[in-house]
Amino acid sequence: MNSNSKKQNYFDISIYSINGLNISSFSYITLSNYQIDISHLTAGVYIINFIDIDGFSLSKKLIVE
Secondary structure (H helix, E strand, C coil): CCCCCCCCCCEEEEEEECCCCEEEEEEEECCCCCCCCCCCCCCEEEEEEEEECCCCEEEEEEEEC
């Protein structure tokens, strides 16, 4: 993804518990300087999923200590 492109890149972000429960969702955001408040999450392992406007999905492990 090219951040210099004139087309703005928007994303949906979801955070799931390790059991698959949707904990938080954020829609129609840009990632240029976006920060996610995870202060409400208890210590543990989560999955964070990014989906772009074209439907491309990327999942990563999120560890909260």
